[in-house]
Amino acid sequence: MADLEYELSIRPPGVAPQTLFFGGGTPSLLPPEVVGGLIERIRALSGLAGDAEITLEANPGTIERGRFADYAAAGVNRVSLGAQSFDDGLLRRIGRIHSAAETLRSVDELAAAGMENYNLDLMYGLPGQDETAALADLDQAIACGPAHVSWYELTLEPGTVFYRRPPRLPGEDDLVCMESAGRTRLAEAGYRRYEVSAYARDGAHCRHNLTYWTYGDYIGVGPGAHGKHSGQGSIRRTERIRSPVRWLRLAGHAEACSEREVRQNERVFEYLLGALRLTEGFAWADFERRTGLPRACLEPQLSQALAEGLLESIPGGVRPTGYGMRYLNELQARFLPD
Numbered sequence: 001m002a003d004l005e006y007e008l009s010i011r012p013p014g015v016a017p018q019t020l021f022f023g024g025g026t027p028s029l030l031p032p033e034v035v036g037g038l039i040e041r042i043r044a045l046s047g048l049a050g051d052a053e054i055t056l057e058a059n060p061g062t063i064e065r066g067r068f069a070d071y072a073a074a075g076v077n078r079v080s081l082g083a084q085s086f087d088d089g090l091l092r093r094i095g096r097i098h099s100a101a102e103t104l105r106s107v108d109e110l111a112a113a114g115m116e117n118y119n120l121d122l123m124y125g126l127p128g129q130d131e132t133a134a135l136a137d138l139d140q141a142i143a144c145g146p147a148h149v150s151w152y153e154l155t156l157e158p159g160t161v162f163y164r165r166p167p168r169l170p171g172e173d174d175l176v177c178m179e180s181a182g183r184t185r186l187a188e189a190g191y192r193r194y195e196v197s198a199y200a201r202d203g204a205h206c207r208h209n210l211t212y213w214t215y216g217d218y219i220g221v222g223p224g225a226h227g228k229h230s231g232q233g234s235i236r237r238t239e240r241i242r243s244p245v246r247w248l249r250l251a252g253h254a255e256a257c258s259e260r261e262v263r264q265n266e267r268v269f270e271y272l273l274g275a276l277r278l279t280e281g282f283a284w285a286d287f288e289r290r291t292g293l294p295r296a297c298l299e300p301q302l303s304q305a306l307a308e309g310l311l312e313s314i315p316g317g318v319r320p321t322g323y324g325m326r327y328l329n330e331l332q333a334r335f336l337p338d
Contacts, residue, residue: 058081060098061099238258284317310324
């Protein structure tokens with residue numbers, strides 16, 4: 001809490017936080033009574049809204065019987081469950097420690113706890129996976145009845161074993177077919193795509209992630225946590241030191257955190273990095289309010305993307321087309337600062 005107390009002490013009073021997210025690592029290893037204590041302390045320090053969305057990330061391999069009921073009693077009202085796949089062979093191939101059976105037991109535990117507002121994380125484009133296998137995973141996820149599904153393509157991140165020794169992955173044409181068929185399957189089951197990888201039933205959008213995608217402000221505490229705050233024409237980003245040992249020693253002091261001003265020529269890209277992920281796109285008025293910059297800053301890249309069918313105009317704004325969503329990284333990269 002020292003980290004949060006310090007952060008709040010140097011910020012001007014603002015609107016009560018609307019969301020709280022326990023993520024990174026495996027927070028479901030924390031005992032429910034510890035999570036409950038943290039929620040109450042955070043509420044007392046920050047004025048956390050009474051109807052705040054409070055999410056806990058959970059690994060299916062770490063959930064004990066009755067735990068979700070205890071987390072719900074502690075104040076957690078949303079869970080994000082890292083299923084990734086329901087194929088045990090694929091789970092082993094991507095280095096996951098849980099099994100499909102453990103994911104299904106966790107889903108049963110969520111139902112027993114009355115926690116209907118939960119997300120299932122699922123990946124496609126896994127090593128050796130074809131469209132049939134990808135859709136079988138998706139059908140199993142839909143059968144679980146989550147309020148929200150995060151269905152995203154495997155990416156090889158720098159610093160990982162897969163990045164150093166890439167496995168054989170499905171080709172581009174196969175990935176396009178998987179994504180298209182899966183999107184149709186989710187829509188038929190009542191899940192609306194509102195972000196490039198996020199599908200939700202009515203009213204079940206992830207409010208916390210929408211803060212990131214709409215260039216909102218947030219506080220990040222804990223080792224390696226990032227934050228963003230804005231005001232009086234300034235936008236600043238914070239980053240906690242990554243080492244847990246050093247962070248424990250310095251938490252609550254200025255030395256635990258670095259802070260930098262977001263330059264004007266970075267704001268366009270930062271804003272679009274999130275806004276272009278959203279199927280509804282963004283409004284010009286919101287762009288100007290969030291960045292403090294005129295619409296003209298998007299040219300000539302905006303006109304080029306519109307002409308190439310990556311973007312389309314909507315009343316008062318713009319949004320990505322289906323083609324633009326498929327090649328989102330390339331679309332976003334066009335707005336990188338010089």
